Amino acid sequence: MIVKKRIRCLLLCCLAWAAGSGSTTAQRYDVAAFYWPAYHYEPRSGFLFPDKKGEWEIIYKARPKEEGHMQPKVPLWGYENEADPRVMDRKIKTAVAHGVNTFIFDWYWYEGQPFLESCINNGFLKANRGRMKFYLMWANHDATSYWDARNPRKDSVIWKGGVSRAEFDKITDRLISRYFKNPSYYKINGEPVFCIYELQTLINGLGGPVATKAALDDFRRKTKAAGFPGLHLQGILWSALPASISGVPGDKIQTQDKVLTYFGFKTITNYCWAHLQRPSGDYEKWADASTAMWSGFDHDFSIPYLPNVTIGWDPNPRYPFKAGYITNPAPEKFAKYLEKAKAYLDAHPGQPQIVTINAWNEWSEGSYLEPDTVHKLGYLEVLKRIFPAHPATTIK
Structure with missing residues (x-):
């Protein structure tokens, strides 16, 4: 498995260098930050956020759950409407200036239509003008009362995340025509990256x-028919990635690696460390335990693992009771794990040189690069130091 993985990584590297980056300077690393597009008015979620400011509402209403609990988190820029291109312009300028050259937007589809797309369509795409890349992670989980800070039960389903084949075809047609064909959409070897x-x-x-x-x-076939060499499927590595599937002819599929191979995924990453280690206690202990798992991922999977670095974790704005949270996060501690991610990529030169960050703006989960009133631009400054700013690459 390891030999096959090295061969595949070397092929990816050769293709990338042969094609070139399309810019005057060589691309060394891409820094891709997950973006949670919930900080604007979305009519379908108005029953959750009656102030018409999206999830900002639970942020500015948050209160400490115990002595020493650092809530509320206060954005330095205020509670802005991300669907306004003037607001998004500052986000893009700041991101690019500090080394974040790609946003991975959480993307949703419920009951036959997209959800929270205004941030992308009205904000980012109107403001970007080719300054940074983006791609989509289909956050295809059930929409539950987890988003409702007033509801002590977090498992009641508002909308189902699963889709029929007819809905899937409708979704993929939309993805290809509206997003993949955008010049700023992130690609590896010419293939649009789509994360599930x-x-x-x-x-x-x-x-x-x-x-x-x-x-x-069929999604791959349609992507090729649209003029691309293929589709780069990316998986999120956590418990929702099955370790086995049944009813498939041929070899038994009894590992997560074989599941990914069967479906044709090409890379994996994490969304956040809260999926790997129970979020409780000191940041560095949590981070050490999470990043210690990378060597196991490297051994267990035949496709490249893209290292993820998470800034913190505190979802208490979404809960009426005290939930587990990470204590003592700080920019210089974050820097230690950025260095570890950089070292991982340097040790794997044949794979896509991408690090994923949780997140640009997960304010409601306490993990964000955007400046707050405590650290100002501290997290962005250490990121810029370790991953110097440069244009994002689409490898064609």
């Missing part, structure tokens, strides 16, 4: 692994 959050939910909705593979194969 919950593979098991996708399988359940489409009616099993064989039907899911057929749907993904």
Whole structure:
């Protein structure tokens, strides 16, 4: 498995260098920050956020749950509307100036239509003008009362995340025409990158692994028909990535690696360390335990693992009771794990040189690069020091 992985990584590297970056300077690393597009008015979620400011509402209403609890988190820029291109312009300028050259937008589809797209369509795409790249992570989980700070139960389902094949085809047509064809959409070897959050939910909705593979194969076919050499599927590595699937002809599929290979995924990353280690206590202990798992990922998977660095974790704005949270996060501590991610990429020169960050703006989960009133631009400054600013690359 390791030999095959090295061969595949070397091929990716050769293709990338042969094609060139399309810019005058060589691309060394891409820094891709997950972006949670919930800080604008979305009519469908108005029953959750009646102030019409999106999830900012629970941020400015947050209070400490115990002595020493650092809530509320206060954005230095205020509670801005991200769907306004003037607001997004400052986000883009700041991101690019500090080394973040790619946003990975959480993207949603519920009950036959997109959800929270205004941030991308009205904010980012109107403001960007080619300054940074972006791609989408389909956050295809159920929409639950987790988003409702007033509700002590967090598991009641508002909208289901699974989709039928007819819905899947509608989704993929939209992705290709509206996003993949945008010049700023992030590509590896010319292939648009599309990340899927919950593979098991996708399988359940489409009616099993064989039907899911057929749907993904058709997605690839349509992407090629649109003029691209292929589709780069990216998986999120956590418990929602199944470790086995049944009912597939041929070899038994009993590892997460074989599941990913069967469906044709090409890279994996994490969304956040809260999916790897229980979020409680000191930041460095949590970070050490999470990043110690990278060597296991490297051994267990035949496709490249893209290291993820998480800034912190405190989802208490979403809860009426005290939830577990990480204490003592700080920019210089974050820097230590950025260095570790850089070292990982340097040790894997044949794979895409991408580090993912949680997150640009997960204010409601206490993990954000955007400046607050405590650290100002501290997190962005250490990121700029370790991953100097440069244009994002689309490897064509």
